[in-house]
Amino acid sequence: MKKLLAGSIFAFMLLVLAACGGDDQAADEGDNGEPQDWEPEESIELVAPAGAGGGWDTTARMTAQTLTEEGIIDQDIGVVNQPGAGGAVGWAHIANQGDSPYDLFVSSSPLLLVPLNGQSDYNYEDFTPIANVIADYASFAVRDDAEWDDLNELFEDMKEDPSEITVVGTSAPGSMDHIQFIRFAREAGVDISQISYVSDPDAGGVTQLLNGSADVFSTGVGQIVEQIRSEDIRALAVTSEERLEGEILSEIPTAKEQGIDETFVNWRGFFGPGDMDEAAVEYYEEKLKEMSETEAFAEVRDNYGWDEMFMGSEEYQEFLEQENEVFEEILDELELSAE
Amino acid sequence: MGAIEGILTGFEVALSLEGILFVLLGVFVGTFIGMLPGLGPISAIAIMIPITYGMNPTLALVMMAGVYYGAVFGGSTSSILLNAPGISGTVASSFDGYPMAQNGQAGKALAIAAISSFIGGTISVILLMAFAPMLSSVAISFGPPAYFALMLLGLTAIASLSEGSTVKALISAVIGFMVATIGIDPQTGTARYTFGSTNLLDGIDFLIIALGLFAIAEVGYLIINRHKKSITDAKQLGSLKLSKQDMKEIAGPSGRQSILGFVLGILPGAGATIASFISYISEKRLSKNPEKFGKGAVKGLAAPEASNNAATSGSFVPLLSLGIPGSGTTAVMLGAFLVLGVQPGPMLMGDNPEIFWGIIASMYIGNVFLLILNLPLIPYIARVLTVPRPLLISLVIVFSLIGVYAISFSTFDLYLLLAFGVIGFLMRMFAFPAPPFILAFILGGMMEQSFRQAMTSSNGDISIFFTNNISLVLIILSVLSFAFPIIKSMRQKKQEA
Numbered sequence: 001m002k003k004l005l006a007g008s009i010f011a012f013m014l015l016v017l018a019a020c021g022g023d024d025q026a027a028d029e030g031d032n033g034e035p036q037d038w039e040p041e042e043s044i045e046l047v048a049p050a051g052a053g054g055g056w057d058t059t060a061r062m063t064a065q066t067l068t069e070e071g072i073i074d075q076d077i078g079v080v081n082q083p084g085a086g087g088a089v090g091w092a093h094i095a096n097q098g099d100s101p102y103d104l105f106v107s108s109s110p111l112l113l114v115p116l117n118g119q120s121d122y123n124y125e126d127f128t129p130i131a132n133v134i135a136d137y138a139s140f141a142v143r144d145d146a147e148w149d150d151l152n153e154l155f156e157d158m159k160e161d162p163s164e165i166t167v168v169g170t171s172a173p174g175s176m177d178h179i180q181f182i183r184f185a186r187e188a189g190v191d192i193s194q195i196s197y198v199s200d201p202d203a204g205g206v207t208q209l210l211n212g213s214a215d216v217f218s219t220g221v222g223q224i225v226e227q228i229r230s231e232d233i234r235a236l237a238v239t240s241e242e243r244l245e246g247e248i249l250s251e252i253p254t255a256k257e258q259g260i261d262e263t264f265v266n267w268r269g270f271f272g273p274g275d276m277d278e279a280a281v282e283y284y285e286e287k288l289k290e291m292s293e294t295e296a297f298a299e300v301r302d303n304y305g306w307d308e309m310f311m312g313s314e315e316y317q318e319f320l321e322q323e324n325e326v327f328e329e330i331l332d333e334l335e336l337s338a339e
Numbered sequence: 340m341g342a343i344e345g346i347l348t349g350f351e352v353a354l355s356l357e358g359i360l361f362v363l364l365g366v367f368v369g370t371f372i373g374m375l376p377g378l379g380p381i382s383a384i385a386i387m388i389p390i391t392y393g394m395n396p397t398l399a400l401v402m403m404a405g406v407y408y409g410a411v412f413g414g415s416t417s418s419i420l421l422n423a424p425g426i427s428g429t430v431a432s433s434f435d436g437y438p439m440a441q442n443g444q445a446g447k448a449l450a451i452a453a454i455s456s457f458i459g460g461t462i463s464v465i466l467l468m469a470f471a472p473m474l475s476s477v478a479i480s481f482g483p484p485a486y487f488a489l490m491l492l493g494l495t496a497i498a499s500l501s502e503g504s505t506v507k508a509l510i511s512a513v514i515g516f517m518v519a520t521i522g523i524d525p526q527t528g529t530a531r532y533t534f535g536s537t538n539l540l541d542g543i544d545f546l547i548i549a550l551g552l553f554a555i556a557e558v559g560y561l562i563i564n565r566h567k568k569s570i571t572d573a574k575q576l577g578s579l580k581l582s583k584q585d586m587k588e589i590a591g592p593s594g595r596q597s598i599l600g601f602v603l604g605i606l607p608g609a610g611a612t613i614a615s616f617i618s619y620i621s622e623k624r625l626s627k628n629p630e631k632f633g634k635g636a637v638k639g640l641a642a643p644e645a646s647n648n649a650a651t652s653g654s655f656v657p658l659l660s661l662g663i664p665g666s667g668t669t670a671v672m673l674g675a676f677l678v679l680g681v682q683p684g685p686m687l688m689g690d691n692p693e694i695f696w697g698i699i700a701s702m703y704i705g706n707v708f709l710l711i712l713n714l715p716l717i718p719y720i721a722r723v724l725t726v727p728r729p730l731l732i733s734l735v736i737v738f739s740l741i742g743v744y745a746i747s748f749s750t751f752d753l754y755l756l757l758a759f760g761v762i763g764f765l766m767r768m769f770a771f772p773a774p775p776f777i778l779a780f781i782l783g784g785m786m787e788q789s790f791r792q793a794m795t796s797s798n799g800d801i802s803i804f805f806t807n808n809i810s811l812v813l814i815i816l817s818v819l820s821f822a823f824p825i826i827k828s829m830r831q832k833k834q835e836a
Contacts, residue, residue: 051385051671051674054674057674058677058678061389061392061678065392079389081385082748083747084537084538084540084541084747084749085523085537085538085540085541086523086540088537088540089537089538089747089749092537117528118530119523119528119530119537119540120537121537163798166795166796171525172523172524172525172526172527172528173526173527173528174528175528196795196796196798197795198483198526198791198792198795198796199525199526199792200525200788200792201525201788204607204663204664206479206661206662206663207478207479207481207607207657207661207663208482208483208792210479211479211480211481211482212482213482213483213792213793213796214796223662225682226662226682226683226684226685226686226687227661227662227684227685229685229686230684230685230686232685303680304677304680336528
């Protein structure tokens with residue numbers, strides 16, 4: 001009960017904070033005099049540019065919890081949800097924080113794709129990558145009684161007539177669900193401009209697979225484990241480099257072992273405002289590395305089916321540039337890019 | 340584990356001391372937040388999620404479910420008293436509930452809402468418990484063509500929602516459709532009518548439109564007409580007691596519409612809103628005095644209330660048995676499950692029977708609690724209307740602003756709310772009905788998307804709508820529903836001639 005009370009007070013404070021916060025962080029620009037040994041002197045705000053309960057939100061909350069409970073960072077860390085426009089609203093908020101070393105946010109592939117689609121005024125170059133922490137992977141699923149036994153059979157049929165097969169995802173064309181499938185189809189030699197893709201944000205892809213409205217569901221592998229276990233659907237491939245661990249997951253073959261030389265990682269990590277001080281970046285990078293190596297966070301990863309994928313600031317920056325290039329090429333081919 | 344054994348496990352959870360406490364806590368918080376204008380189940384659940392971190396998953400979820408249906412239960416209060424719906428499912432409750440409150444029957448209206456909500460909740464839990472294992476196949480039976488046809492059927496209600504000029508109702512509906520297209524189009528990823536503003540990329544939230552067109556517009560109307568006597572009369576709360584005649588009138592619609600609401604609630608994406616509208620219309624069609632609807636008819640309030648509560652229980656079917664969220668609210672619920680490390684889906688019933696059946700069993704208790712909590716409170720809640728008008732009006736505005744701000748924490752949305760308030764006020768002044776606008780807005784978005792999904796998968800062949808059985812039946816029903824009033828009025832004219 002005590003925990004509950006504390007929790008409700010916390011939730012209430014969050015509400016109050018969210019209601020009257022907003023602009024006052026911008027005023028707190030610390031001095032950037034000493035580049036070494038930066039330490040936070042006030043509470044840190046961790047923005048999840050999405051609603052409560054999603055992947056970004058969970059990552060932010062679990063990170064804040066681990067950092068606090070393991071005593072890695074002493075300052076208070078508050079998680080704030082800023083949903084809207086696939087992340088663009090939250091990114092715009094951070095981009096307006098100048099060089100504040102107290103405003104971090106969590107993001108993943110959509111930070112590249114959404115701006116490339118022209119739906120965000122800010123892209124990854126407007127922010128400072130601090131560290132990547134985790135990864136999860138995509139999977140392509142079909143109905144259990146579907147005619148295709150592996151990814152190659154599916155792509156062979158698609159090469160003959162791509163429009164005969166409907167691919168479904170939860171998000172719009174040009175977004176992650178769509179592009180992750182396209183990456184593999186392209187590698188296999190399918191004419192990607194002919195692929196028929198529908199987006200079903202409401203009912204979701206599983207329904208469309210099960211009632212026969214769509215043939216392939218492109219989604220995060222964690223989303224379909226239960227339906228695979230109940231033998232309603234089958235996963236043709238997972239997009240990771242090697243097979244995943246876990247009782248159901250380890251049975252899904254990678255695309256690589258089926259001869260399609262492509263991988264897709266939905267990385268997830270932390271960023272700060274564009275002009276964040278180098279000493280602060282270094283500080284957070286180190287702390288996040290420390291957190292990533294704790295047993296507590298290993299347990300969190302297991303709980304949510306995430307993989308460990310740590311990258312420091314510099315490595316992260318290079319990785320983002322490469323990923324962005326691949327996405328840009330694909331979107332150009334699909335004629336979906338903003339310009 | 341057999342179903343009977345599962346149900347027993349469920350009751351064991353729900354009837355344990357902690358179980359009862361958490362259900363009580365959940366429904367109390369839910370119904371309280373739901374009663375506030377502008378705040379609905381989404382806000383209630385989102386507020387509670389951080390509290391559940393680290394809690395026992397079964398109890399936490401029993402509580403969260405209580406928050407959800409508790410908020411729906413309480414949601415009608417602000418619709419009835421202030422014409423300020425907090426969720427889309429209670430818009431239809433304001434059509435007759437608000438006039439009743441204005442006629443000095445606020446207490447009675449709240450009592451009707453509470454009793455029919457209780458009936459809807461209870462009947463649907465019985466159905467849920469009896470058929471849950473089989474219902475998941477119903478939830479997936481609707482493909483895009485069937486959804487399109489269902490939305491079409493819902494749209495035929497526009498004619499019935501209009502009082503006076505049909506042309507004005509149609510104009511209102513067309514504008515509703517147009518507003519529904521604002522934002523990123525999910526089928527192409529193209530931004531439509533956003534004028535380059537990121538604020539509009541997600542489209543306009545339902546709540547902004549509902550609060551603008553109903554609550555803010557009503558405030559404007561009250562200010563303009565502040566010297567009219569009829570408005571000050573609304574201070575009378577009326578008796579709470581329902582006559583035998585009233586109970587009889589409630590029984591029929593509540594029973595029928597609970598079943599309809601439940602079935603529509605099972606369909607992902609359809610849910611409480613469409614259920615409450617279709618229930619309202621069908622009761623109006625069945626009624627011997629349809630002219631009373633919209634002016635404070637008991638049936639016109641009981642039907643949508645029973646239906647939206649039943650639909651809420653129904654929405655647990657795709658959520659629990661398929662892991663599919665069918666609405667914004669159940670998506671947040673799904674988030675709550677995942678946060679607790681529970682993956683809802685086809686294996687949940689077998690793997691975690693205590694969660695699956697515990698939630699369902701706790702709904703019986705939750706509904707009883709809700710009735711006990713709500714009925715004695717009605718006189719106090721209804722007293723809101725005795726607050727001096729200027730103060731009450733300011734409160735409505737403040738709560739509407741808070742409700743809208745809580746969705747996205749965006750000040751842009753507040754301006755939008757005011758803009759829709761002005762539009763709603765002008766519509767009232769020139770006798771354009773708001774319900775068709777809101778109905779077209781709700782149905783339009785889904786209708787367009789399912790139409791295009793269907794056309795994409797059929798490669799542009801329109802016959803897909805007629806080869807699917809469900810969609811064919813629904814299209815025939817739509818045609819009948821559309822033609823029925825026309826034929827009826829033609830006959831009347833003939834007789835008069």
